Amino acid sequence: MIDLIRIHTGDIIFNILIILVKTAVVFGVAMLHVAYATYFERKIIGHMQVRLGPMRVGYHGLLQPIADGVKAFFKEDIIPLNADKPVFIIAPLIAMFATISSLAVIPFFDGFVIADINVGILFLLAMSSLGAYGIVMAGWASNSKFSFLGGLRSSAQVVSYEIAMGLSLVGIMLMAGSLNLTEIVKAQQQYWHGMFLVPQFLAFFIFTVGAFAETNRTPFDLPEAESELVAGYFVEYSGMRFAFFFLAEYVGMIVMSSISVICFWGGWTLPPIIVNTFPFLGEIPGIIIFLLKVYCYLFLFYWVRATLPRYRYDQLMSLGWKVLIPLALLNIVATSLIKFFF
Amino acid sequence: MTKTKDALRQRELTINMGPQHPATHGVLRLVLEIDGETVIKCTPYVGYLHRGTEKLCENRTYLSAMPLMDRLDYISSMANDVGYCVAVERLLGIEPPERAKFIRTMMCEMTRISSHILWLGTHALDIGAMTVFLYSFREREWIMDLFEMVCGARLTVSFPRIGGIRNDVSQEFLDSLYKFAEEFPSRIIEYETLIDQNRIWLQRTKGIGVISAEEAVNWGFTGPTLRGSGVDYDVRKYMPYDAYEQVDFDVPVGKEGDVYDRYRCRMEEMRQSVRIIKQCIEKLPKGPIMTPDAPKFTLPPKDKVLKDMEAMIHHFVMLTKGPLTAPVGEIYSSTEVPKGELGFYIVSDGSGRPYRMRLRSPSFVHVSALPRLCVGSLVADVIANIGTIDVVLGECDR
Numbered sequence: 001m002i003d004l005i006r007i008h009t010g011d012i013i014f015n016i017l018i019i020l021v022k023t024a025v026v027f028g029v030a031m032l033h034v035a036y037a038t039y040f041e042r043k044i045i046g047h048m049q050v051r052l053g054p055m056r057v058g059y060h061g062l063l064q065p066i067a068d069g070v071k072a073f074f075k076e077d078i079i080p081l082n083a084d085k086p087v088f089i090i091a092p093l094i095a096m097f098a099t100i101s102s103l104a105v106i107p108f109f110d111g112f113v114i115a116d117i118n119v120g121i122l123f124l125l126a127m128s129s130l131g132a133y134g135i136v137m138a139g140w141a142s143n144s145k146f147s148f149l150g151g152l153r154s155s156a157q158v159v160s161y162e163i164a165m166g167l168s169l170v171g172i173m174l175m176a177g178s179l180n181l182t183e184i185v186k187a188q189q190q191y192w193h194g195m196f197l198v199p200q201f202l203a204f205f206i207f208t209v210g211a212f213a214e215t216n217r218t219p220f221d222l223p224e225a226e227s228e229l230v231a232g233y234f235v236e237y238s239g240m241r242f243a244f245f246f247l248a249e250y251v252g253m254i255v256m257s258s259i260s261v262i263c264f265w266g267g268w269t270l271p272p273i274i275v276n277t278f279p280f281l282g283e284i285p286g287i288i289i290f291l292l293k294v295y296c297y298l299f300l301f302y303w304v305r306a307t308l309p310r311y312r313y314d315q316l317m318s319l320g321w322k323v324l325i326p327l328a329l330l331n332i333v334a335t336s337l338i339k340f341f342f
Numbered sequence: 343m344t345k346t347k348d349a350l351r352q353r354e355l356t357i358n359m360g361p362q363h364p365a366t367h368g369v370l371r372l373v374l375e376i377d378g379e380t381v382i383k384c385t386p387y388v389g390y391l392h393r394g395t396e397k398l399c400e401n402r403t404y405l406s407a408m409p410l411m412d413r414l415d416y417i418s419s420m421a422n423d424v425g426y427c428v429a430v431e432r433l434l435g436i437e438p439p440e441r442a443k444f445i446r447t448m449m450c451e452m453t454r455i456s457s458h459i460l461w462l463g464t465h466a467l468d469i470g471a472m473t474v475f476l477y478s479f480r481e482r483e484w485i486m487d488l489f490e491m492v493c494g495a496r497l498t499v500s501f502p503r504i505g506g507i508r509n510d511v512s513q514e515f516l517d518s519l520y521k522f523a524e525e526f527p528s529r530i531i532e533y534e535t536l537i538d539q540n541r542i543w544l545q546r547t548k549g550i551g552v553i554s555a556e557e558a559v560n561w562g563f564t565g566p567t568l569r570g571s572g573v574d575y576d577v578r579k580y581m582p583y584d585a586y587e588q589v590d591f592d593v594p595v596g597k598e599g600d601v602y603d604r605y606r607c608r609m610e611e612m613r614q615s616v617r618i619i620k621q622c623i624e625k626l627p628k629g630p631i632m633t634p635d636a637p638k639f640t641l642p643p644k645d646k647v648l649k650d651m652e653a654m655i656h657h658f659v660m661l662t663k664g665p666l667t668a669p670v671g672e673i674y675s676s677t678e679v680p681k682g683e684l685g686f687y688i689v690s691d692g693s694g695r696p697y698r699m700r701l702r703s704p705s706f707v708h709v710s711a712l713p714r715l716c717v718g719s720l721v722a723d724v725i726a727n728i729g730t731i732d733v734v735l736g737e738c739d740r
Contacts, residue, residue: 049476145357149379149721218470219542222722309542310470312722313379 022114026103034250035065041302048306072246075239080143083236087141092237092244095134099251102127106258107182109268109286120181121173124259125166128214131248132158135216135233138245142236150232153222153313157213160320161220165210167328168203171335172196172263185267194271197264202331204264206324208300211256213320215249218305222313257297258290265293354382359724361390366728367464368735370709374716374724381724384716386709392739399699404430404504404668405640405660407696412498414703415737418457418680419498420449420489422737425677427502428583429686433673434504440585441629442506447585448519448622449492449501450677451615455526456485457680457732458608458615465605465729466537469546474536481529484522491515503640506632516623523619530612547602551715551727554599561714562707565682566611567731570596570604577678589621601730608732663694681705681732705731705738 039054039061046053054061079088105120107113117123132155139151173179175196176187188196197204213220222232234245261267268286275282311319360371369390375383395414399407411426412419424446431438438446459478466474486496492515493501493508501508537543553561558571568575576593578586594610596603632640641660642653670692676685682704691697708731715727 045472049473050480051476145355148355149357153379218472221470306473307536308471309466309537309540309546310722311542312546312720314720315542315545 019114022112023104026108026114027100030100030103030251030254033254034247035069037250037254037298038068038246039065040298041305044299044302045306048303069243072240072243075242077239077241078236080236082143084141084143087137088236089241091134091138091141092234092241092248093134094137095131095248096244096251098127098130098134099248099255102255103251103258105181106255106262107185107267108258108290110182112287113182116180116182119179121169121179121184121259121263124255125162125169128252128255129158129162131252134245134248138237139233142233144236146235147233150222150235154216154233156313157216157220157222157316157320160317161210161213161324164206164320164324164328165214167325167332168206168210169259169263170328171200171203171331174332174335174339175200181262181267185262185269188266189269189272192271192273194266194269194273195264196266200264200331200335202327203335204260206328206331207260207264209319209324211260212301212304213316215252215256215301217249217253217301219308219311220316221310222316253298253301254294257294257301260297261290261293265297267293357721361387367733370728370733370735370738372712372716372724372728374721376721379720379722381716381719381721384713384724386712388706388709388735389739391735393736395740396699396701399696401695403660403663403694404696407699408503409498409500412500413736414701414740415457415679415681415684415705415734416497417460417734418453420453420501421457421677421679422684423500423502424450424584425675425679425684426686427504428677429673429675429688430504432675433671433688433690434668436505436633438506438584438633439630440627441510442502442631442633443585444588444622444626445507445511445631446502447589448619448626449499450584451618451622452485452488452519454615454680455612456482458612459485461608461680461729461732462533462605465726465732468725468729469543471537471540471543474533477529477533477536481526488515488519488522491518503632505640506630510631516626519619520623523616523623526616527613530609534609544602546722546726547605547730548600549598550601550719550723551730552598552600553711553715557714558599561711563682563711564704564707565678565680565732566604566607567682567704567708569593570607570730571599572597577676577683581676583675583677585622585625586618588625589618591618591621601726604730668692668694676702679704681734681737682708684737701737701740703737703740705733705735706740709733709738 042064043053043061054064057063057067079085102124104114105117105123107116135154135158136151139147139149139154142148172184176184178184178187184196188194191198212218216222234242237245268290270281270284270289354375354377357374357376358371359374360366361369366372371387371390373385373387374381393413395410398410402410408423408426411422414422427438427446459482463475463478463482466472466478489499490496492511493499495501553563553571555571555573558568559573563571564575572595574593574595577583578591579593591614594607594614596607641647642650642656646653647657648654668690670690672687672689674685674687676683678684683702684704685702687698687700687702688696689698712727712731715731716724719727
């Protein structure tokens with residue numbers, strides 16, 4: 001009996017250790033990605049806008065993100081006098097941890113996922129909506145009218161776009177017959193093109209728009225609209241707390257890109273038709289394919305930011321409720337009917 | 343219990359937008375009362391950039407008041423200078439020579455392009471289109487370099503003089519300017535591809551800040567802000583000064599009087615400016631750049647001052663007393679600066695200094711109409727409206 005327990009606890013400890021190592025790896029890689037996502041955003045947008053972007057720190061500004069991090073870390077941490085102090089402190093942490101925990105269920109390549117849970121998609125959706133609490137709380141606790149408006153806008157925006165985004169993923173769930181992200185990727189291998197993107201193009205469109213709104217990126221960056229609300233919900237934040245929000249936004253972008261890659265682009269797999277034609281391509285590690293796809297998707301975020309103006313609050317709402325949600329519902333009905341009859 | 347009731351009472355949220363705010367273009371301050379996102383009341387406050395230009399002019403000679411004019415609308419200093427010179431010339435009853443007139447016209451149109459480019463960039467940035475801003479600054483830099491070529495200064499030029507211009511332009515400058523005029527229309531197309539057909543841009547600008555032609559006239563709008571409402575009024579066309587009579591150009595007018603039409607008007611105006619610049623270069627006559635009466639009104643050249651007794655005395659008198667021949671009387675003279683109609687009302691008591699100088703600045707008039715444009719719209723539209731009336735606070739708070 002004791003032996004049994006010992007073996008069992010050994011197993012548990014071993015498992016916990018594995019999970020810890022995996023977590024550390026994912027966290028480290030993700031943080032590095034976040035740092036360089038900011039660098040590439042500045043570089044890409046810079047070149048799109050006929051300028052160079054960061055050039056001073058390191059070769060072509062390569063050390064810029066590190067310098068930024070150090071700067072944010074050593075900045076004075078200012079809490080406004082009339083702020084709701086505990087909430088003010090918790091808000092950026094909620095925003096950051098909610099998005100970072102999303103990384104736990106994302107399969108980066110075959111068999112590599114920290115928590116292989118059966119309700120992966122639901123977990124992701126839940127976490128991304130938790131992030132909105134951070135924004136709302138930051139807007140409220142700052143005791144500033146501009147932050148307050150930003151927080152309000154954010155809550156309205158996230159609520160309306162989450163519905164559309166969640167509904168768009170229902171199509172994927174129907175196609176894959178599972179909520180587990182690994183299963184979803186594997187289900188896409190049945191097609192010659194190896195992607196749900198082709199049958200679910202409508203869902204992909206809705207999801208992409210929703211992802212932009214969820215991460216508060218242009219053209220849906222109303223919560224932080226710098227020309228109207230100065231910086232919106234984080235106008236009173238400085239130093240590391242500000243960096244947390246920044247981090248949350250970029251991790252959010254990476255998470256959204258990952259969901260999109262997993263649900264629509266076939267995750268870490270290449271389309272079977274390509275692999276069958278050029279078998280050597282099947283030797284490429286899954287993580288590289290996955291990351292390349294994520295980078296393409298991140299590029300889309302940057303590209304859109306350099307191109308589009310910002311929506312107005314009511315236009316954003318009407319787009320969400322009058323266009324995206326009906327389209328998502330239509331997609332669900334169409335997918336179900338096709339699934340049912342064929 | 344009563345306390346809870348009080349706490350639950352609804353009231354509007356008052357927001358203080360500015361004077362330090364990224365979208366209020368300088369130091370404009372708006373106090374907005376909003377209900378949700380809808381603006382109930384909008385009160386503009388001006389005066390944060392007040393430097394007393396009008397009063398300062400009373401203590402300066404006509405010539406030495408010129409640098410103050412640079413700093414009115416610092417985006418388009420050349421046009422202000424020309425407007426001021428035209429006003430003083432009309433007061434003194436002198437006429438600059440043809441060459442000077444053409445060069446001034448050319449400079450005014452360069453200023454118009456530079457001002458409209460800056461307007462376009464910041465307006466687009468306010469609405470969230472960031473790239474237009476940087477594209478337009480690329481061309482603005484080009485114009486600034488051209489200004490530098492001709493007078494050494496980029497922003498506050500003080501280039502025209504009463505009765506002419508300070509120095510002649512070189513052939514090299516004319517060639518570069520012509521190259522710019524050839525190239526620039528393709529750049530306008532570039533800006534337009536970025537925003538003109540963009541659905542978000544159209545949604546943000548069409549039907550926003552609508553003002554009818556009649557109301558626009560009653561509010562005293564001028565310039566592109568008025569023409570966007572469909573009123574065909576341009577000082578260059580109807581009260582021509584300098585060489586505007588001798589060049590051929592159209593006055594673009596809008597129809598709806600919304601933000602989009604005003605945007606279209608300014609874009610077309612830039613094309614017309616290019617047309618005028620080209621004609622000015624082609625028709626540029628040879629000849630003097632100062633009127634023969636000029637020695638009475640302008641400083642003699644520096645090298646002469648150092649060698650020639652007469653010139654030195656003249657220089658001294660000019661700087662201490664001003665031209666002695668300014669007739670007693672008053673004059674109102676207006677010119678079309680990029681923002682609208684800039685008017686100078688000068689009262690002369692016969693001395694070398696204006697007895698009173700009053701400026702009619704378009705920005706001040708336009709700011710006064712902000713409540714009319716903003717009330718009932720959303721917070722985001724306030725930003726679009728501030729952009730569309732194209733205010734520069736230096737001119738507003740003279």
